[in-house]
Amino acid sequence: MPVPGRFTIHARDGKARRATLHTAHGEIQTPVFMPVGTQGSVKAVGPDDLLQAGSQIILGNTYHLYLRPGDELVARRGGLHRFMSWDKPILTDSGGFQVFSLSTIRKISEKGVEFRSYLDGSKHFFSPEKAISIQQNLGSDIMMVLDECVGYGADREYTARSLERTTRWARRCREVHTPGADGQLMFGIIQGGFHEDLREESLGQLLEIPFEGYAIGGLSVGESTEDMYRILNHIGPRMPEEKPRYLMGVGTPMDILEGIESGVDMFDCVLPTRNARNGTLFTSQGKVNIKRAEFREDDGPLDPNCQCYTCRNFSRAYLRHLYTAREILSYRLNSLHNIAFFLELARQAREAIEGGRFAELKAHYQGIYGTDGR
Numbered sequence: 001m002p003v004p005g006r007f008t009i010h011a012r013d014g015k016a017r018r019a020t021l022h023t024a025h026g027e028i029q030t031p032v033f034m035p036v037g038t039q040g041s042v043k044a045v046g047p048d049d050l051l052q053a054g055s056q057i058i059l060g061n062t063y064h065l066y067l068r069p070g071d072e073l074v075a076r077r078g079g080l081h082r083f084m085s086w087d088k089p090i091l092t093d094s095g096g097f098q099v100f101s102l103s104t105i106r107k108i109s110e111k112g113v114e115f116r117s118y119l120d121g122s123k124h125f126f127s128p129e130k131a132i133s134i135q136q137n138l139g140s141d142i143m144m145v146l147d148e149c150v151g152y153g154a155d156r157e158y159t160a161r162s163l164e165r166t167t168r169w170a171r172r173c174r175e176v177h178t179p180g181a182d183g184q185l186m187f188g189i190i191q192g193g194f195h196e197d198l199r200e201e202s203l204g205q206l207l208e209i210p211f212e213g214y215a216i217g218g219l220s221v222g223e224s225t226e227d228m229y230r231i232l233n234h235i236g237p238r239m240p241e242e243k244p245r246y247l248m249g250v251g252t253p254m255d256i257l258e259g260i261e262s263g264v265d266m267f268d269c270v271l272p273t274r275n276a277r278n279g280t281l282f283t284s285q286g287k288v289n290i291k292r293a294e295f296r297e298d299d300g301p302l303d304p305n306c307q308c309y310t311c312r313n314f315s316r317a318y319l320r321h322l323y324t325a326r327e328i329l330s331y332r333l334n335s336l337h338n339i340a341f342f343l344e345l346a347r348q349a350r351e352a353i354e355g356g357r358f359a360e361l362k363a364h365y366q367g368i369y370g371t372d373g374r
């Protein structure tokens with residue numbers, strides 16, 4: 001009987017790890033890419049598409065689902081898994097990041113964060129306890145603590161004070177949910193901005209609280225690749241060796257490979273679905289912008305090395321036509337392919353670590369996508 005939270009490392013290649021994380025809805029082979037399903041759906045693709053593409057886990061959002069349709073409603077409908085017909089693992093974010101990135105009016109205090117709904121401007125309040133209660137209603141397998149993701153360029157003094165509060169909030173989240181209750185896991189989130197010493201301070205404080213995993217927050221907030229990699233390379237290897245490490249909101253294919261090389265196990269990013277909707281497609285030979293005229297009469301598959309539904313059934317000419325005609329099918333086929341690309345990248349990484357060839361895999365993609373893939 002698998003114990004939710006058990007994390008078994010099978011192989012290492014430098015700092016990269018090949019592991020298995022056990023959850024109440026099944027096991028996750030890491031490194032893993034997690035498609036983002038903010039409002040209870042991964043935009044334009046269904047659960048069957050995701051399964052066929054090899055998705056092991058998807059992400060949901062406390063902020064959005066609390067505001068609409070309501071976490072209590074989802075609970076009454078049997079929880080998020082049943083609501084969206086996804087019976088594999090789900091990770092939910094705590095909503096803190098979304099409040100800061102989506103709500104215009106908000107006030108942060110020791111108690112929590114007050115904000116106005118992006119839907120109708122109504123006033124709401126998230127305490128750490130409330131953020132956990134919502135995630136319990138949703139029934140996610142991995143819950144994130146309520147944290148403050150300080151913006152890029154926040155001054156050192158504010159960043160230092162903010163990480164202290166984020167730790168106090170993390171403690172309050174842990175106090176309202178016994179480890180492993182209902183099979184739900186809880187991850188702490190490291191903040192500290194772009195200061196290595198503050199990052200170590202945040203990590204050190206969080207290590208005093210028993211979490212089943214630890215996330216790196218506060219990155220992918222508009223910083224340079226250099227700044228992201230500097231913090232990633234510093235804190236990744238310092239995180240608990242025996243627990244899963246999740247890098248929030250990252251990133252391009254090269255960012256993900258950089259993260260894996262720094263010892264990170266789990267990744268999420270909106271790039272695959274967001275870029276799909278503007279015609280930017282990731283392939284084994286680099287980025288393809290499907291709206292370009294050169295594809296008008298191109299009968300070839302989008303990516304000859306891709307096994308996804310889109311690449312097995314449609315030509316570039318057809319995908320370009322759908323995009324130009326703004327056909328809804330364009331969003332589905334483009335999103336499905338991009339998700340399949342990121343899932344395949346993670347699968348290749350798992351295989352490469354097992355074979356001690358991760359450095360070669362990273363060099364291969366560097367030759368195609370450059371050093372940071374932007």
Ligand SMILES: Cc1ccc(CCc2c3nc[nH]c3cc3c(=O)[nH]c(N)nc23)cc1
Nearest residue numbers: 038059060093097149217218219220248249
């Ligand atoms: C559905 C869903 C969407 C998005 C996310 C991750 C959202 C996200 C970040 N995205 C980019 N950078 C990010 C930083 C943080 C962060 O510091 N803390 C939290 N809680 N989330 C972050 C999780 C779940």
Ligand SMILES: [Zn+2]
Nearest residue numbers: 306308311337
């Ligand atoms: Zn494809």
